[in-house]
Amino acid sequence: MKALKRLFALLFVLSIAQFTYAQTIVGSAHDFSGDNWNNTGEICIVCHTPHNADISVTDAPLWNHEVTQATFTLYSSPSLDATDLGQPTASSKLCLSCHDGTVAVDNFGGRTGGGEFITGNDLIGTDLSNDHPISFTYDAALATADGGLFDPTTTNSGLGGTIQDDMLLGNQVQCVSCHDVHNGSGLANLLVKSNAASALCLTCHNK
Numbered sequence: 001m002k003a004l005k006r007l008f009a010l011l012f013v014l015s016i017a018q019f020t021y022a023q024t025i026v027g028s029a030h031d032f033s034g035d036n037w038n039n040t041g042e043i044c045i046v047c048h049t050p051h052n053a054d055i056s057v058t059d060a061p062l063w064n065h066e067v068t069q070a071t072f073t074l075y076s077s078p079s080l081d082a083t084d085l086g087q088p089t090a091s092s093k094l095c096l097s098c099h100d101g102t103v104a105v106d107n108f109g110g111r112t113g114g115g116e117f118i119t120g121n122d123l124i125g126t127d128l129s130n131d132h133p134i135s136f137t138y139d140a141a142l143a144t145a146d147g148g149l150f151d152p153t154t155t156n157s158g159l160g161g162t163i164q165d166d167m168l169l170g171n172q173v174q175c176v177s178c179h180d181v182h183n184g185s186g187l188a189n190l191l192v193k194s195n196a197a198s199a200l201c202l203t204c205h206n207k
Ligand code: HEC
Pocket: 025, 030, 031, 043, 044, 045, 046, 047, 048, 061, 091, 094, 095, 176, 180, 181, 182
């Protein structure tokens, strides 16, 4: 009996551990396998393909979704110290290939003319002037220039390594600095880490 109880206790702990730490894309906001516009019944295929991928975006991972052609209005402010803010690059451009609302979500695998568009809260649009800046370099020099940022090369992200290791892509802030497209953390809004008491913001901002 004792052994059985212990087994149940262990199973319980394991199930909780899985629930809080080892989430996946399955069942998340990005699991489109059950959507009526996706007749493949698959998950990855909406964004990835093993063959004949779209390589028009630098460093795109075997991309299978139509890429946005929009020109974006960028964030600007007099106190911004970053100097290389430009049009969205790398994986941010891939996110915006659904979230800017100009490309149909069901335009994948070479398909065009789909009719499923993002609306409501999840629509970021082509005006990024009211969004956290992305696609710019965040390095030790920027931290010094700003005075209110941690040095990304030496500061722990809380995710295992430094900010640079875990949250930057080619030393740049991108959508994936704050979000995990595959829902690895299992947190609301696909965040990479909890933003309770603004912990996400305070990872980089020394405020
Ligand atoms: C809604 C779009 C979307 C779906 C669905 C999706 N991915 Fe991704 N995936 C991305 C984006 C965007 C990136 C690049 C950003 C990044 O690396 O997180 C990426 C990166 C990757 C990478 C390379 C980087 C890494 O995390 O290892 C792999 C491997 C990958 N995806 C596998 C998968 C598999 C397997 C599935 C299905 C189970 C899947 N993805 C479903 C959008 C998606």
